[in-house]
Amino acid sequence: SLTLNEKLRAYHVLVQHTGAQESASDAVSTSLTIIGQLGETLPSTPSKVAAMWEIMKTQTLLLLKIDNIVNLDAMQNADKKEAMKFLMLAGRYDFAGDSAFMPLIICRMVRLSLRYGLCGESAVGFASYGVIVGNVLGNHATALRLGKLALTVLDRFDARECLPWVFNVVYGITLLWSDEPLSHVLPFQKHAIDVGLSIGDNETAMHVAHVYLRIALHSGCPLGELMDKMRVRSRQMLAYKKDSMDKLNLIGATRRQFTLNLLGQSADPSTLTGEEIDADWLSRFRGEKFHDALCSLFYYFQMWLSYLFGDYAVAADAVVEYNKVMKPIWLRFDSASNKTFLFGLIACALAQRETHEQNKWIAIFEEELAQMEKMSTVMTAPRNCQHRLDLMKAERASFLGKHTEAASFYDSAINLADQNHFIQDQALALERAGIFYLGRDNGTDASTLFERSHSCYMQWGALSKAGDIKERYLNS
Numbered sequence: 001s002l003t004l005n006e007k008l009r010a011y012h013v014l015v016q017h018t019g020a021q022e023s024a025s026d027a028v029s030t031s032l033t034i035i036g037q038l039g040e041t042l043p044s045t046p047s048k049v050a051a052m053w054e055i056m057k058t059q060t061l062l063l064l065k066i067d068n069i070v071n072l073d074a075m076q077n078a079d080k081k082e083a084m085k086f087l088m089l090a091g092r093y094d095f096a097g098d099s100a101f102m103p104l105i106i107c108r109m110v111r112l113s114l115r116y117g118l119c120g121e122s123a124v125g126f127a128s129y130g131v132i133v134g135n136v137l138g139n140h141a142t143a144l145r146l147g148k149l150a151l152t153v154l155d156r157f158d159a160r161e162c163l164p165w166v167f168n169v170v171y172g173i174t175l176l177w178s179d180e181p182l183s184h185v186l187p188f189q190k191h192a193i194d195v196g197l198s199i200g201d202n203e204t205a206m207h208v209a210h211v212y213l214r215i216a217l218h219s220g221c222p223l224g225e226l227m228d229k230m231r232v233r234s235r236q237m238l239a240y241k242k243d244s245m246d247k248l249n250l251i252g253a254t255r256r257q258f259t260l261n262l263l264g265q266s267a268d269p270s271t272l273t274g275e276e277i278d279a280d281w282l283s284r285f286r287g288e289k290f291h292d293a294l295c296s297l298f299y300y301f302q303m304w305l306s307y308l309f310g311d312y313a314v315a316a317d318a319v320v321e322y323n324k325v326m327k328p329i330w331l332r333f334d335s336a337s338n339k340t341f342l343f344g345l346i347a348c349a350l351a352q353r354e355t356h357e358q359n360k361w362i363a364i365f366e367e368e369l370a371q372m373e374k375m376s377t378v379m380t381a382p383r384n385c386q387h388r389l390d391l392m393k394a395e396r397a398s399f400l401g402k403h404t405e406a407a408s409f410y411d412s413a414i415n416l417a418d419q420n421h422f423i424q425d426q427a428l429a430l431e432r433a434g435i436f437y438l439g440r441d442n443g444t445d446a447s448t449l450f451e452r453s454h455s456c457y458m459q460w461g462a463l464s465k466a467g468d469i470k471e472r473y474l475n476s
Helices: 004-020 024-037 048-065 078-097 102-116 120-136 140-157 160-172 182-198 202-219 223-239 243-262 291-308 312-325 333-353 355-376 382-399 403-419 423-439 443-460 463-474
Strands: none
Touching (some): 024 078, 048 102, 048 120, 078 160, 102 120, 140 160, 160 182, 202 223, 202 243, 202 333, 223 243, 243 291, 243 463, 291 312, 291 333, 312 333, 333 382, 355 382, 382 403, 382 423, 403 423, 423 443, 423 463, 443 463
């Protein structure tokens, strides 16, 4: 009979085939069985307690060696090298199946690399563990170091088969917490998509594409061009005829409908319904495991539209529904920053209008302002956050009647958004400044600001919002 080593290639093909046939749990189970036969046993029933214990053990070991890891020798133990390959496969299909093995898998990859040396798959382990360190432990500085380490290891071993995963994690999650502009990561993600498609890792490529489109929207990329890219990726996902790709495409429908609304391609630009989403869209998926994810995205984009078009009561309702289903660990930096920004602006608007609940909305605003301040300073992302922080401070100063302070913060928000190429935030800051000056009976300055806001919205491609500005403030 064949030895285990002689069967490994066949097992590798079997796991990939099983995963491709929508049997993610079977692919993970087979991988873990092989990993056990290679001398690396993982708990058969993962739990949060077991995961946290593994994380803390790995963290203790990692902190002692992180500066010297890049100089470790290459992994020589044949069984451990094979175990790393199957751990990577298990991680891929565990992610697709949404089970709880991922932290255990990633921690084991890191510890094997530290004990036995580095290989291409080590880059996957370090990159993914960086997400754990950042999102679970809140240590974004160490997460950034791990992300950069992963890129170095990837390059050292020319591990092309690992590149889509590593780039997706590092450029789609970890490096967003740095002070590089959001748009900086887009060319790297595009490269990861191309590599994934070229090596047949279509599923990872489409996950990277999903992240690329999210960040492109939050970066202020032109909406017309972005919508074309969204449609191309949607067709690709549907062409694979896989349940996991169908779900990913459904999740992307909320972003596509939001973009269509702003492009002026919906009956009511302030309501998230149209070509991609109808009135019964959410109810059709009630009971599905991904229903909460769909709901969180639906209400996220609905509150964004509602705020932009001045329907603050609907925006507040969307915030309530969003908070019912949102799990904070889902949020990436770009989404978290925008969510905090929107929550704060909505709360400030309602504090001025709903005097019977004013204290409640003021408290919510102050909480979101503190979070944005943390993102802009402690988390070393001022280039992506400072203009938003300044606009929130301008709105607060305006509400409190501190007119000189408000004017200064509006100017700063406008200028910083322009410098850092956030055209959508520049348009909004110009609009809010125009409303501020209009309220002070300074129609001349207000008109100039509204004209500039209209121009920025047009440049972004938000034709319906540009029309809203024109109808509200520029037709008289």
